Amino acid sequence: MHNFEDELTCPICYSIFEDPRVLPCSHTFCRNCLEDILQASGNFYIWRPLRIPLKCPNCRSIIEIAPTGIESLPVNFALRAIIEKYQQEDHPDIVTCPEHYRQPLNVYCLLDKKLVCGHCLTIGQHHGHPIDDLQSAYIKEKDTPQKLLDQLTDTHWTDLTHLIEKLEEQRSHLEKMVQGDKEVVLQYFKELSDTLEQKKKNFLTALCDVDNLINQECTPQIERMKEMREQQLELMTMTASLQEESPLKFLEKVDDIRQRVQLLKQRPLPEVQPVEIYPRVSQVFKEDWSRTEIGQIKELLIPEMKISSKRMPCSWPDKDVKEVEFFKILNLVIVTLISVILMLTLFFNQHVITFLNEVTSTCFAEVSLSVYQSLSNNLHDLKNILCHTLYLLKEFMSKIISH
Structure with a gap:
């Protein structure tokens, strides 16, 4: 501490002098410090009430106080x-007490091992603690740094350094593992996202195809019905205008309008059948997708959606292929059988005609000719029926396959 500050410090309380008083021996102390000493020693000098003796804390001289x-x-x-x-x-170079304003830290508390001011010793939390002056405390603690350095450079700290290196290597290894796992997670969910996006596009494409089927199925019929409706409105206008025509014009137009009305009414109206879409997307999600694990999403198939006037079970592409193949084979077999029957019939018809020609030329005349013509006509009708049946069967099978 600065020497000038030592001159301003009371040797009793180690604080800056407060109301300094001078003893006859020329030593100066704080007024309160002298009051405490006088009060402590006054009981021993009751027998001399006129003068109060006081021993100087510095030079130990006996001073008589009034x-x-x-x-x-x-x-x-x-x-x-x-x-x-x-x-x-x-005084920025002077360290002062943080608890007592402008009081310098000029005393070392041996109990708490810290610098304190005079107020800390007299009225503060260090009251009654053993103390030492700064110089003595410095001499006692002067060799402590070297001892501490020796403790801080032994093998314990070498082991600590190795432990830090080992922990850093372990942390680096774990961080690399976590980074690798992050990349795996990103790749996994990217593939999953791409798969789901592709499935979504496939679903939307299938629904667009169904929409096109609906337009192909319904739009032509709606257009034909609208055309009939327009013709009806036109005929209604023409019929209403007949009342204003002259008898000559009336008779010229009325029959034409009558015929057009009859033709329009004779045009058949289609039967509107209830149409359904199968399979429904909500049904597919509920029955198949909700029961599928994430790893099996790629294996899920998008159903081929169709429209039908009858409720049909959900059919998947591979099942549809099998059914189409079955119907194709069945169609081929039926067509083959009918073709064979037709060929046999034609063959039989030709031989019958030849046979009847021979019989009629030798045995019969007018009667046999009429029988031959009747039989020939029947065979020709049978041939036409078989051909028509074959055509209808092919049309029926084509519709089944297309649906």
Whole structure:
């Protein structure tokens, strides 16, 4: 601590002098410090009430104090003026107590191992603690840094360094593992997202195909019905205008309108059958997708959606292929059988005609010819029926396969 500050510190309380009083021996102390000493020693000198003896804490001289006490001692005005000027100035190089304003840390507390000010010892939390002056405490603790350095450089800290390196290597390894797992997660969910996106596109494409089927199925019929409706409205207008025509014009137009009305009414109206879409997407999600694990999403098939006037079970592409193949084979077999029957019939018809020609030429005349013509006509009708049946069967099988 600065020597000038030592001159301003009370040797009793180790604080900056407060109301400094001068003893006859020329030593100066705080007024409160002298009051405490006088109060502590006054009980031993009751027998001399006129003069109160006081031993100087510095030189140990016996001083007699007037009965008015410490108040009778003169004030050290010069020292007080110096202290006031000192306290008004800033001293950044002087360390002061954080708890007591402008009190320097000039005493070392041996119990708490820290610097304290005089107020900390007298009225603060260090009251009654053993103390030492700064110089003595410094000498005692001077060799401590080397001892601490020896403790901080032994094998314990070498082991600590190795442990830190080992932990850093372990952390680096774990971080690489976590980074690898992050990449796996990103790749996995990217593939899953791509798969789901593709499935979504497939579903939307299938629904667009169904929409096109609906337009192909319904639009032509709607257009034909609208055309009939327009013709109806046109004929209604023409019929209403007949009342204003002359008899000649009336008779010229009425029959034409009558025929057009009859033709329009004879045009058959289609039967509107209830049409359904199968399979429904909600049904597919509920029955198949909701029961499918994530890893099996790629294996899920998008159903081929169709429209039908009858409720049909959900059919998947591979099942549809099998059914189409079955119907194709069945169609081929039926067509083959009918073709064979037709060929046999034609063959039989030709031989019958030849046979009847021979019989009629030798045995019969007019009667046999009529029988031959009747039989020939029947065979020709049978041939036409078989051909028509074959055509209808082919049309029926084609519709089944297309649906």
